[in-house]
Amino acid sequence: MHLAPAAAVSQERSTQRLHLLPTEIISRISRYTGLQHDATTGKVQYCDKVQYCDKDLHALRLTCRDVYAKTSHDAAIRYGPDLELLYIEASYRGFCALLHMTQIREFRRCIRTLVIYTRDFEPEAAAAAVIPSWIQTVTLESRKEESEMFVESSEAVHMLTACFNNLKHCNDDDDDDDDAATATALEAIEFHHSELYGLAPAALVASKFPRRIAVFPIEPGHLGKPTFRGLASSPAAYAPYVKGVYIAAPILPGYQDGRSKVTGEKEEEEEEEEKVSARKNARDTTKWEYHVQGYRPHHDTLSRFLGAYNQVEILAVQGCEKRPRLKLCNGCEAVFTQHVFSTHWPQLSSVEFKLVYVSGSRLVRFVKNHADTLDKFTCTLAALTDGSWRSVAQGLSKVPGLQLVHLFELRQRRKAWLAVAAPRPCPETMGWCMSHEVRGAANVQRYLKAFMQYFCTGACSRTRRVRYHEVTMYRFPGVVHGPWQLASELRIQRYVEEG
Numbered sequence: 001m002h003l004a005p006a007a008a009v010s011q012e013r014s015t016q017r018l019h020l021l022p023t024e025i026i027s028r029i030s031r032y033t034g035l036q037h038d039a040t041t042g043k044v045q046y047c048d049k050v051q052y053c054d055k056d057l058h059a060l061r062l063t064c065r066d067v068y069a070k071t072s073h074d075a076a077i078r079y080g081p082d083l084e085l086l087y088i089e090a091s092y093r094g095f096c097a098l099l100h101m102t103q104i105r106e107f108r109r110c111i112r113t114l115v116i117y118t119r120d121f122e123p124e125a126a127a128a129a130v131i132p133s134w135i136q137t138v139t140l141e142s143r144k145e146e147s148e149m150f151v152e153s154s155e156a157v158h159m160l161t162a163c164f165n166n167l168k169h170c171n172d173d174d175d176d177d178d179d180a181a182t183a184t185a186l187e188a189i190e191f192h193h194s195e196l197y198g199l200a201p202a203a204l205v206a207s208k209f210p211r212r213i214a215v216f217p218i219e220p221g222h223l224g225k226p227t228f229r230g231l232a233s234s235p236a237a238y239a240p241y242v243k244g245v246y247i248a249a250p251i252l253p254g255y256q257d258g259r260s261k262v263t264g265e266k267e268e269e270e271e272e273e274e275k276v277s278a279r280k281n282a283r284d285t286t287k288w289e290y291h292v293q294g295y296r297p298h299h300d301t302l303s304r305f306l307g308a309y310n311q312v313e314i315l316a317v318q319g320c321e322k323r324p325r326l327k328l329c330n331g332c333e334a335v336f337t338q339h340v341f342s343t344h345w346p347q348l349s350s351v352e353f354k355l356v357y358v359s360g361s362r363l364v365r366f367v368k369n370h371a372d373t374l375d376k377f378t379c380t381l382a383a384l385t386d387g388s389w390r391s392v393a394q395g396l397s398k399v400p401g402l403q404l405v406h407l408f409e410l411r412q413r414r415k416a417w418l419a420v421a422a423p424r425p426c427p428e429t430m431g432w433c434m435s436h437e438v439r440g441a442a443n444v445q446r447y448l449k450a451f452m453q454y455f456c457t458g459a460c461s462r463t464r465r466v467r468y469h470e471v472t473m474y475r476f477p478g479v480v481h482g483p484w485q486l487a488s489e490l491r492i493q494r495y496v497e498e499g
Helices: 003-018 023-032 055-061 065-070 072-078 080-084 092-103 133-151 154-167 199-207 226-233 235-241 265-281 300-308 330-341 360-369 389-397 441-453 487-498
Strands: 085-089 113-117 188-191 214-218 242-247 314-318 350-354 357-359 376-386 404-412 457-460 469-471
Touching: 023 055, 023 065, 023 072, 023 487, 055 065, 055 072, 065 072, 072 080, 072 487, 080 085, 080 487, 085 092, 092 154, 133 154, 154 199, 199 214, 199 226, 199 235, 226 235, 226 300, 235 242, 235 300, 242 330, 300 330, 314 330, 330 357, 330 360, 357 360, 360 376, 360 389, 376 389, 389 404, 389 441, 404 441
Parallel strands: 085 113, 113 188, 188 214, 214 242, 242 314, 314 350, 350 376, 357 376, 376 404
Antiparallel strands: 404 469, 457 469
8 A cells, every 4th residue: 555655756866866867878878678589589679770669768858947958969869860851830730830840950951851741631440341321421621621711821931931930040059069970951841732832932932041942743734724823933032942843744543553573464454454444534634644665745835844943953753654665755754855855954963764765865865964954863664765775874974973862663675685695693573672772973873884784675565566675684793772760860870879
């Protein structure tokens, strides 16, 4: 009967004394709080990653205000993977959380990419089985309307401006800390819905953000909509804050598939039936500008938009298919040739092509035209309608400042045979094993040289109709591939080792 009060008093006294300990001792305690061990090996690493359960650390930080302040550094390291790529919902609660995080110095200097999105109000599976459909519809419409009203309100602009004011000088915080060399500064703020294209520029202008930071995904056919009114109608006011543009292609439902490769004739027939069925069901193809064979879009608004924002540093083009089926996609061809290729990008440093049909000869010329500024090149799940990926690699090898190359699952029309025997130290690997980047100027040049020397293609994507050959990927000796972990995950490993 008397043990429980005594234990409570003892715990209370321990808590009262805890905040008197030096920060170094509290940090040492935090390093081992919630540290997970592999059940089979007993080590702190599982699959080459350190595992933490942050529930205990969270409880420790809530004991008192002094302990909360003294563990901010440890919390920033432990929460690093979530902070490095931070997703925030465009809502009152989301902006309150962002404002709180950006007010903590250790937290805001860990944020590398901030992604602001709007919630997709869809009925949950469990709720759909219980709640009548008409109640679901009314509830979801009400929540969606509430979200849209907040995004368009002055309160949202005020809160987001306050967050940007905290973030805009985060690069100046890294001068006196021993982790300054590994600290990550804010590189980009991405806005993942056109509803935010009025809120985002207004907050950036109000905060007077000192550099280009915003990245906007756009669909060419939607630039005339009211949600793009700020970006499209006032480029002079917003261009100084726009760092990158992602050009996305709308996908025809049922037309793009992410399943395994189609190799057999029976599977090809089923695929053709699905494709024909999808085209028949999509009577509004021209309206929504899906990329299908024979479709030739005319994006006058896209030409004006890219011309107004040609000072961006980041450019990404996303096409329509994971695995090519067409000899030429007129939609991808129009976006790249008529708009991206024909526009001059004087400050372009990073370019990415994904799920896209692209002309090899034009891609080589595009790389050559921007060789003076380009330092990052990414191409994944891409198909060349002409030319060879060897020519693209040769063009990339002539870019003097190239610091990062990321090539993954590449295809081309022409078959390429291995000219020399592949050396034994570099065994052939599956494409998914080679999806991490190659970093560093000298390392990139070694990779591109080996890529050209041992260039060849493997299995064909289909047995008839249009054939695309997949480029065989190797792990070359002397080439160091980038680690799978984020920078924050590597920081956690050092954090544990130092403990």
